[in-house]
Amino acid sequence: MRRNPERRAALLDAAIEVLADDGARGLTFRSVDRRAGVPAGTASNYFANREEILTQAGERVYERLVPDEAVLAAGLAGPRDRAKLAELMHEVVERVAAFPAGFLALLELRLEATRRPELREVLTRRVRADLDANTGYHEQSGLPGDSTAVVSLWLALNWLILERLTLPDLFTPEQRHALVVALVDRLTGQPQP
Amino acid sequence: MRRNPERRAALLDAAIEVLADDGARGLTFRSVDRRAGVPAGTASNYFANREEILTQAGERVYERLVPDEAVLAAGLAGPRDRAKLAELMHEVVERVAAFPAGFLALLELRLEATRRPELREVLTRRVRADLDANTGYHEQSGLPGDSTAVVSLWLALNWLILERLTLPDLFTPEQRHALVVALVDRLTGQPQP
Numbered sequence: 560m561r562r563n564p565e566r567r568a569a570l571l572d573a574a575i576e577v578l579a580d581d582g583a584r585g586l587t588f589r590s591v592d593r594r595a596g597v598p599a600g601t602a603s604n605y606f607a608n609r610e611e612i613l614t615q616a617g618e619r620v621y622e623r624l625v626p627d628e629a630v631l632a633a634g635l636a637g638p639r640d641r642a643k644l645a646e647l648m649h650e651v652v653e654r655v656a657a658f659p660a661g662f663l664a665l666l667e668l669r670l671e672a673t674r675r676p677e678l679r680e681v682l683t684r685r686v687r688a689d690l691d692a693n694t695g696y697h698e699q700s701g702l703p704g705d706s707t708a709v710v711s712l713w714l715a716l717n718w719l720i721l722e723r724l725t726l727p728d729l730f731t732p733e734q735r736h737a738l739v740v741a742l743v744d745r746l747t748g749q750p751q752p
Numbered sequence: 753m754r755r756n757p758e759r760r761a762a763l764l765d766a767a768i769e770v771l772a773d774d775g776a777r778g779l780t781f782r783s784v785d786r787r788a789g790v791p792a793g794t795a796s797n798y799f800a801n802r803e804e805i806l807t808q809a810g811e812r813v814y815e816r817l818v819p820d821e822a823v824l825a826a827g828l829a830g831p832r833d834r835a836k837l838a839e840l841m842h843e844v845v846e847r848v849a850a851f852p853a854g855f856l857a858l859l860e861l862r863l864e865a866t867r868r869p870e871l872r873e874v875l876t877r878r879v880r881a882d883l884d885a886n887t888g889y890h891e892q893s894g895l896p897g898d899s900t901a902v903v904s905l906w907l908a909l910n911w912l913i914l915e916r917l918t919l920p921d922l923f924t925p926e927q928r929h930a931l932v933v934a935l936v937d938r939l940t941g942q943p944q945p
Contacts, residue, residue, distance in 0.1 A: 582775050582863070659866075666863060669918035670775070670856065683919045690922075707934045714915075714931070715908040722907075725862035726876045729883075738907070741900045746938050 561604045570595050570602050571619040574612050578664035583671035586612060614681045617668050620661040621685060624654065631696070639701045645743040647702075652716055652723075652739060659724050666721070704747030711746045754797045763788050763795050764812040767805050771857035776864035779805060807874045810861050813854040814878060817847065824889070832894045838936040840895075845909055845916075845932060852917050859914070897940030904939045 561567075573595035577586050591602040591612060606612045634647050655662055672679040693713060694706045704712075719738060722729050730738070754760070766788035770779050784795040784805060799805045827840050848855055865872040886906060887899045897905075912931060915922050923931070 580867075582777060584775060584777060663863060663866065666859065669914070670859060672918055673852075673856065674773075679919060679921075683921050686919060686922055707931070708938075710931065711908055711935055711938070714911040714935075715904055718907040718911040718914075721862070721911075722879075725865055726872060726879060728872075728876050729879055738900070738903065742904055742907075742939075745901075745904070745941060746935075748938060748941055 566597075566601075567605050568619065570597070570605055571612070571616050574616040575620060575660050575664045578616060578667045579660035582667050583613065586616075588612075610675070610677065613668060613671065613675075613678055617665060617682060617685060620658075620665050621689060623658060623661060626650075626654065630654075634696070634702070635700050639703070641703055641743055641747060644702045644704065644747065645740050648712060648716060648739050648743055649736070652720060652735075655720050656723050662720060662724055704743075708746045712742060715742050715746075759790075759794075760798050761812065763790070763798055764805075764809050767809040768813060768853050768857045771809060771860045772853035775860050776806065779809075781805075803868075803870065806861060806864065806868075806871055809857060810875060810878060813851075813858050814882060816851060816854060819843075819847065823847075827889070827895070828893050832896070834896055834936055834940060837895045837897065837940065838933050841905060841909060841932050841936055842929070845913055845928075848913050849916050855913060855917055897936075901939040905935060908935050908939075 570591055574586060574591045577590050577594050581590070586609065588602045588606075588609070589599065592599050595601070602612065606615070630650060634643070637643060668678065668682060672682050690710065690713060694709045697704065697709045698706070716739070719730075719735060723735065763784055767779060767784050770783050770787050774783070779802065781795045781799075781802070782792065785792050788794070795805065799808070823843060827836070830836060861871065861875060865875050883903065883906060887902045890897065890902045891899070909932070912923075912928060916928060
């Protein structure tokens, strides 16, 4: 297996584009080489088989979505109230939606996982790690809301991003914004004594 | 175009299975005929083109998910409190998840809609009608929660169903049950004065 990390990353980025555009069925060594603009046979020097491309492409999406240190630090600066949490949630939604191929590729991988138990296992571990990281970051931050709030926000915001990317006219940007604020307010709400 | 409604419905049910199993790219007149177990050429007597099958298959999923009159009536019987709303939400989740091919076919159609503006328009209208129906039913029912609560529940429960169907081991059945209860409690909560 070849080891040039930039080349490997470029091949996985091409695989993400192929997944988003053509689905898992469109993903072959050949289509990845073509999309990456590299000589035929390159991808097969980096990945043992198609399954490896599928799982590593999923991993690569998460890698590309990791926020900057600056963004993470900003979440821990200043007052840790609902307004700050809403601001962070807007930032997450924008960050994920700004990489539509990544989100759509993960959806295609999920659909493919219904047919491939091994891929399902890898994705389950990856999604669980993402959820645990979210929950851990949240607890550490002192922002309002318990772990149920974090998971609930994650569910609702994922589908909101799905709507935005697949049926962008269902909600206006203002409606989406208001929904994020309402979700934060209600899900982190502590019933007053 | 042929007009036998049972035959048309059977062809659309076959199209839903093809979409769930093979994605939109796998959907052809031929694959629908084959899945429905009818002579080659049958689907082309019922649908003018592939696009018509795609949009009508989406419509057919919603048609098959309409609850029984008995279920609708039950929602309006007895105390209209959060426990009742949670019970109804559990019922919706079970009903949708019990027809996995329908949910997965709609996801495939959404992904295909990112490439086909006409399909996107049809799906947007259909999803909006579904959301409006949910909101209307809810308001009429006198159950707790405003329209923001209904839309928020719809977002979160859709992604919960997506998890259950694509990565079924991410949450245990107990965790999913507890999430539905928490979502209802928090999203319909009125902050105390």
